[in-house]
Amino acid sequence: MRRLRALTEVECWARCYGSWDPTVTLVKLEPRRPRFETTVSGEDIRRSLEARLDARVEDLEADLDTAEAAAEAA
Numbered sequence: 001m002r003r004l005r006a007l008t009e010v011e012c013w014a015r016c017y018g019s020w021d022p023t024v025t026l027v028k029l030e031p032r033r034p035r036f037e038t039t040v041s042g043e044d045i046r047r048s049l050e051a052r053l054d055a056r057v058e059d060l061e062a063d064l065d066t067a068e069a070a071a072e073a074a
Contacts, residue, residue: 007015
């Protein structure tokens with residue numbers, strides 16, 4: 001098929017999507033809620049998480065030592 005002229009953007013849009021429909025309206029979104037100030041920073045949360053993870057490792061090591069001592073005693 002040979003084109004006689006280049007199509008404009010409007011013509012391409014009309015061919016692909018059809019004509020504009022006057023019943024289509026934009027949905028209005030409700031505004032975002034305001035953010036509140038926090039008393040804790042992200043760095044404080046990270047340090048707290050690291051401390052909790054380290055405590056878990058120490059507890060697991062202590063449990064392992066206890067289990068090994070009980071196995072040797074038996």
